Amino acid sequence: MAKKIRVLIAKPGLDGHDRGAKVVARALRDAGMEVIYTGLHQTPEAIVEAAIQEDVDVVGLSILSGAHMTMFPRVKALLAERGADHILVTGGGIIPEDDIEALGGEGIGQLFGPGTNTDEIVGYIEAAVS
């Protein structure tokens, strides 16, 4: 039996909007992945710690507060520091197109905006991890 994909869904920063994070977490679980949800108001350090402890393949960050240009690179850099840059960092929220491109250039995976079908996220993660 193939190993299940392990995903950490995290809410970094002070943002409290968790509807999207929860819907995605549930959709990934329904698609057969092991999903860990950090809950709200996490620091990048705590997220990276959880990702390593839980030995995940993917970290999905949900940010609707505009802090994405700080949070995504921070998580990515901390993972690299801990020798865990094999973990895919992806996510979504209210993130303008230009910023998505800039973050992509820094090694962040695909970022999903409002209206995304969760099947698309499932497909992306399955393809990226395999």
Place this chain on the structure above:
Amino acid sequence: MAVEGQTHLREIIEEWEERAAGREERDALFETVSGRPIKPLYTPENLEGFDYVEQLGVPGAYPYTRGVQDNMYRGRLWTMRQFSGFGSAEDTNARYKYLLDHGQTGLSVAFDLPTIMGRDSDHPRSEGEVGKCGVAISSLADMEVLFDGIPLDKVSTSMTINAPAGLLLAYYIAVGEKQNVDSAVLRGTIQNDILKEYIAQKTWIFPPAPSMRIITDIFAFCRDHVPKWNTISISGYHIREAGATAVQELAFTLADGFAYVEAGIEAGLDVDEFAPRLSLFFNAHLDFFEEIAKYRAARRIWARHMKEKYGAKNPRSWLMRFHTQTAGCSLTAQQPENNIVRTALEALAGVLGGTQSLHTNSMDETLALPTEKAVLIALRTQQVIAHESGVANTIDPLAVSYFVESLTDQMEEEAEEYFRKIDELGGVLKAIDAGFFQQEIADAAFAYQKKIERGKRVVVGVNKYEIPDEELTIEVLKIDPEVERIQMERLARVRSERSAADVEKALGGLRQAARDGTNVMPHFLACARAYATLGETLDVLREEFGEYKERPIF
């Protein structure tokens, strides 16, 4: 004669049922956005036993189903209040002046997340968040800039602030003092609804018990010193945005409202001393009639509970005033101009539901904070409804519609069913602890998403009528990266220019009040006047009260 009429009615309905059954229906979900099934036709049979006086009455009188004022919009239109705030206090002050110049009639302050979470702009956890989704306020000095040139005796101001609400109100009062405006004439609202934070919006600081105590302190302080202030805006908006159905929004919001009423009574206040200053805040989602029914049911439920259950004697305690905001969660990032139409329909529902004030979302809000142009279109949408559509000419025009009254009655019954469930769980706080609301909302959000993904519910431009490889054609607001620096500089200046002894004294007073149970509000004011920062002031309460932690569920 009556019997003959009824027989005839049954006959023609039966004939119609037979004919309609022979007609094929479109392949569509005939249900509301909340999943409520809708019949093809509503007739007098759906309102059997309907008692006009009992259920509706007249506007401005119990049970207020038709509206809270005698003449509603023929007297005064609803307040057009666009929620706004971004970047530095200077940026937001300029946006307020722009909106006031274009006919907006009240201000509504959006704070950034550090402010909402009670952190100064220079706190490590604030990094990347300063000025992003609202204006950054770290001390009275920022608040002075925010309201510079805006006379506080002339405008009413709503502040979307919860855990630190009492402190922001103290800043507002202190700005008033500098303008020689007495606190007794200040008009406005603080959201101050911590229960919905635990349930849906999730920006809390302290645990529930001390949070409820601060709220009742605010009730008592405002009764004596800020009598025209709405001390709380009991909010369904965020509950709905988090994914709740219309009836969940209705029931959970009113349950929260009643929990505040009970807290006030338990704190020794007379219900009629604070209930008239309570106001509510609902979402206006896309399902036109269900939303209108929701507002009408809300007024009737509020009136009945306040009078019959809580024994309020003052009619001002019975009538439920409310603010409305169109549904951010109904907007799409795809073909964003279509959002103007969605917002117009939602705003119309709010107006037909008898709202006292209204915020219309801008078309670009799924992409970023709105640009000046997008906000202006949103404001103009309200002005077109007010002045061109004719709907403000008469009061509650959908009353006694078989459909709307059926929906109103149904929603009232279903809300009462939820109240019973919450009671069985031991009340709102216990239900929060048990994750009841959170689970109900998460389930509803997931069910809704699945309907969209299976194409059962059409969202124009998202799962039907898409434009492949659509390019974004509207302008998007960027927050000036200078904001963080401007804030740091002002904070440093505040810290260097103030009297350290005054700050220490004020913070010490607050700590003492937190411990001995005296009202914290005068101490918030003392901290404000001494230019203690927001973070310093709330850190005192963090130390005394602790911080809330949620058990994450999905």
